[in-house]
Amino acid sequence: MSTQASDAAIATEHLTKRYGERLAVDALTLTVQRGEVFGFLGPNGAGKTTTLAMLLGLVRPSAGRAVVLGVDVAANPVTALARVGAMIEAPAFYPYLSGYDNLRVLCRAGGIAEPRIAEVLEVVEMTSRARERVRVYSQGMKQRLALAATLLPDPELILLDEPTNGLDPAGTAEIRQLIRSLAARGRTIFLCSHQLHEVEQVCERVAILKAGRLLAEGQVAALLQRDQRLRVRIEGDASEAIALLKALPWVTGVETAADHLIVVTPTSRAAELNAYLAASGVPVAELAPDAGSLEDFFLEVTGAP
Amino acid sequence: MFTRLFAAEWLKLWRRPLAWAMLAIFLGLLALSLILWTLVVALHEGALGISLTVLREEQVAEIRRQLSLPGIFGMVLGQVNSTGGILAILLAAGSLGGDYSWGTLRSLLSRAPDRRAYLLAKTMALLLGLLIGVVLGLLVGVLIALIASAWLGLPHTLSVRDLLVLPIGIARALLIILPYLLLTLASAALGRSTLAGIAGGIVFLIFDIGAGSLTSLGLVNPLIRQVINLLLQPNINSLVMQNGQLFGLDQSLLTNALDPTVLPAPFQATLVVIIYSLLFGYTAWRTIARRDITGAQ
Numbered sequence: 001m002s003t004q005a006s007d008a009a010i011a012t013e014h015l016t017k018r019y020g021e022r023l024a025v026d027a028l029t030l031t032v033q034r035g036e037v038f039g040f041l042g043p044n045g046a047g048k049t050t051t052l053a054m055l056l057g058l059v060r061p062s063a064g065r066a067v068v069l070g071v072d073v074a075a076n077p078v079t080a081l082a083r084v085g086a087m088i089e090a091p092a093f094y095p096y097l098s099g100y101d102n103l104r105v106l107c108r109a110g111g112i113a114e115p116r117i118a119e120v121l122e123v124v125e126m127t128s129r130a131r132e133r134v135r136v137y138s139q140g141m142k143q144r145l146a147l148a149a150t151l152l153p154d155p156e157l158i159l160l161d162e163p164t165n166g167l168d169p170a171g172t173a174e175i176r177q178l179i180r181s182l183a184a185r186g187r188t189i190f191l192c193s194h195q196l197h198e199v200e201q202v203c204e205r206v207a208i209l210k211a212g213r214l215l216a217e218g219q220v221a222a223l224l225q226r227d228q229r230l231r232v233r234i235e236g237d238a239s240e241a242i243a244l245l246k247a248l249p250w251v252t253g254v255e256t257a258a259d260h261l262i263v264v265t266p267t268s269r270a271a272e273l274n275a276y277l278a279a280s281g282v283p284v285a286e287l288a289p290d291a292g293s294l295e296d297f298f299l300e301v302t303g304a305p
Numbered sequence: 306m307f308t309r310l311f312a313a314e315w316l317k318l319w320r321r322p323l324a325w326a327m328l329a330i331f332l333g334l335l336a337l338s339l340i341l342w343t344l345v346v347a348l349h350e351g352a353l354g355i356s357l358t359v360l361r362e363e364q365v366a367e368i369r370r371q372l373s374l375p376g377i378f379g380m381v382l383g384q385v386n387s388t389g390g391i392l393a394i395l396l397a398a399g400s401l402g403g404d405y406s407w408g409t410l411r412s413l414l415s416r417a418p419d420r421r422a423y424l425l426a427k428t429m430a431l432l433l434g435l436l437i438g439v440v441l442g443l444l445v446g447v448l449i450a451l452i453a454s455a456w457l458g459l460p461h462t463l464s465v466r467d468l469l470v471l472p473i474g475i476a477r478a479l480l481i482i483l484p485y486l487l488l489t490l491a492s493a494a495l496g497r498s499t500l501a502g503i504a505g506g507i508v509f510l511i512f513d514i515g516a517g518s519l520t521s522l523g524l525v526n527p528l529i530r531q532v533i534n535l536l537l538q539p540n541i542n543s544l545v546m547q548n549g550q551l552f553g554l555d556q557s558l559l560t561n562a563l564d565p566t567v568l569p570a571p572f573q574a575t576l577v578v579i580i581y582s583l584l585f586g587y588t589a590w591r592t593i594a595r596r597d598i599t600g601a602q
Contacts, residue, residue: 056415058598077418078306086415092408097320108313110416149412 007070009034009157009188010055014064017050017212024050026212027064032205034156037179037189039203039220041196043302047212048192052088052159055190057081069157085155087163091146095135099126099145102134103152112152120148123178139166147175158182161192176202200294210302223297230270233260233286234277241282248276262290306419310426313413314400318430323399327392328438332445334388335381339446342368342380343453350457367558372450373459375467379552381446382478385439386545393482394506397431397489402499410598420594424490428586431486432479439475467552474548480578481544484537485510487585494592497599513538534569537581543574 010032017025025047032038042048053059055066057077066073071080093102103117121127124144134142143166150158160179164172172195179189179202193199199206200220207217216223234241238261245254245263251273253264265273267289277284318324348357349365360368370376404410414420454461485506492505517538522529533539546565549556557564569577 053411053597053599056411057418058411058414060595060597081415081418084415088411088415090408092412094317094403094407094409096322097317101316101320105313105316106412106416108316109309109413111309153416 007034008032008067009036009069010038010190011067012051012055012064013067015051015054015061015066016063017047017054017059018062023212025054025061025209028209028212028214029064030207030214030217032188032190034188035183035186036205037183037203038191039199039206040190040192040209041194041199041206041298042209045211046209048209049089049161050212051209052086052161052190052192055159056084056086056088058088083153083156084159085150085153085157086159086161087146087150088159088161090165091142093134093142093145096133098131098133099137099141099148100130102145103130103149106149106152110153116152116154117148120151123151124148125174140168140171143167144171147178155187157188157190159190159192162194163191164193164195164198172198196293196295196298206294208298208302215302216297220294221291223294228264228266229290229292230263230265230267230273231257231260231286231288231290232263232273232277232284235283235285240280241277244277244280244282245273248273260286306417306422307426310413310417310419310422311429313417314426314430315433318400318434321399324396324434327396328441331384331389331392331438332442335384335442335445336449338384339372339380339449339453342372343449343457346372346453346457346459364558367555369457369459370554372453372457374447374450374454374461374463375552376554377446377450377552378443378467378471378474379549379554379556381442382439382474382548383545383556385435385442385478386481386541386548389435389438389442389478390482390485391507391510393431393435394485394489394510395503396434397486398493398499398502398506400427400431401490401493402497402502405493405497406499414598421590424590424593428487428490432483435479435482435486436475439478443471443475470551474551477544477548480575480582481541484578484581484585487582487589491585491589491592494589494596513541517542530567534573535577537577539567540569540574540577543568543571544578547571547574 008031010030012028012030015025015028016023028051040048040051050059054061055068055073057073057080061074068080069083073080094105097105100117100121103120104114106112107114107117118127121130124147126141126144126148129137129141134145137145143163147163150160164175167175176198179191183189191199191203203220205217205219206223208215232241238256242254242256242261245251245261250269251263251265255262255264263273270287270289274284274287345360346365346368347353348355349360371380404413414423417423453459488509489502489506493499493502495501496505513536516536519533522533546556546568
């Protein structure tokens with residue numbers, strides 16, 4: 001493992017998990033630098049949760065290794081996980097205990113001072129309901145409590161698995177804001193989510209996993225950058241523009257979107273295309289490279305319909 | 306790590322309604338059996354205006370001893386090892402099985418990843434809970450014995466020696482429960498559920514009690530006796546008997562299974578119970594240490 005990787009918040013090297021014949025995670029090599037907000041994406045069953053579980057020492061890798069905050073998880077889980085907060089799959093609590101007592105259990109297990117509970121409850125706005133038993137909590141409240149539990153050890157690395165599940169739009173926005181504020185304080189966030197719009201808003205880098213294999217990894221902006229599509233908005237009727245564009249030999253396709261056209265052509269031809277349409281008497285109101293969305297990219301990479 | 310996890314396990318146990326329900330059932334059953342014993346003696350002596358003699362004189366004398374100090378200690382400890390054992394199985398199964406079925410094992414072990422310490426902390430917290438249950442049982446027993454003795458005029462001969470050997474009796478009672486407790490934890494870990502824990506503990510208990518009833522076959526042939534005495538139940542019976550003897554009781558007068566002529570010697574009984582405990586404890590530890598920890602079941 002390189003020096004850069006060993007200094008990273010997370011570094012996996014050929015991390016593999018096999019259940020009988022099924023390969024859940026296939027030789028995953030990934031590095032997440034300290035202070036990054038990293039999105040970990042993939043369809044259901046892609047191996048995201050298994051990867052998280054291996055990072056937390058809950059699942060034993062079949063091969064390869066995982067290093068968290070510079071410490072090998074398998075060799076020294078206590079040290080590796082001391083400054084890690086994790087929320088994995090659905091929130092899990094003792095239903096007969098109050099939210100507060102559930103956090104007390106985790107404080108005792110983690111060697112954390114109990115005054116910290118009030119702080120994290122405040123952050124997730126659960127102070128007023130903390131003394132009620134968890135069995136009466138809604139899904140959203142359990143989700144907030146799980147986030148509070150994640151923040152208890154004041155973690156340097158935070159692993160979040162679908163943190164906004166069950167939250168209303170306002171709650172989702174608050175969590176997004178919380179992730180940003182944690183990142184601003186230098187925390188590393190490893191975010192698994194199906195909410196691609198959310199990931200696109202908060203993550204700097206993403207990795208996409210499918211059937212245990214890493215399909216793509218990189219800066220969000222770089223991954224979404226496409227050099228073959230132009231977004232063109234025409235004033236008035238676009239039918240003449242479509243006919244003109246299709247006649248060009250270097251345009252390989254024209255798609256109609258809500259209020260604009262997507263022209264499949266090298267973006268280097270933008271000026272030429274603008275001049276051609278203007279000369280043909282078609283006014284161009286807007287012309288820009290089409291960056292696309294993370295959702296489009298995800299569907300394209302994973303081959304989903 | 307052990308201390309932290311023990312504190313967490315204790316908080317969970319202390320706040321768990323199941324634990325209080327088990328304690329209430331145990332104390333209720335104990336009180337009921339003491340009241341029934343008192344009525345048996347009262348009927349035998351005609352204290353209720355009716356005289357009913359269904360037991361032999363020496364059996365009634367044994368019950369009188371069980372309702373007096375220090376015999377009440379032996380009686381309560383005997384109850385701990387019968388009904389208390391079953392309730393301990395239910396509590397232990399719920400304790401570990403709940404962590405699997407609610408998915409809380411993941412939360413705990415991702416914060417305190419020493420699985421050996423986790424199992425040890427859980428076992429010690431359960432034993433501490435049982436110890437408190439035993440002490441409360443003794444207090445309830447003494448209280449009822451004092452009332453019964455005031456009514457029936459039973460004599461008390463409590464000595465310093467009785468109080469000094471009481472901790473030995475309590476420790477022995479907990480040792481008797483330990484293999485069942487650890488087997489239950491191993492079963493809950495293997496089946497990843499409360500139900501598996503209960504099934505493992507209770508099925509073994511039934512099988513073991515059934516096999517223990519073969520003890521009388523030991524009278525036929527010494528070799529058969531040696532083999533049967535390697536089972537858990539005869540050794541448990543031997544330790545229960547010793548706990549009774551510690552406080553002047555002879556429980557063989559009331560229970561055929563406690564025939565001292567065929568039961569294993571005290572040293573063997575202690576050794577066999579410890580070996581079974583180690584075997585079950587190792588199975589539980591190996592299962593928890595080696596298995597992947599999955600989500601809620």
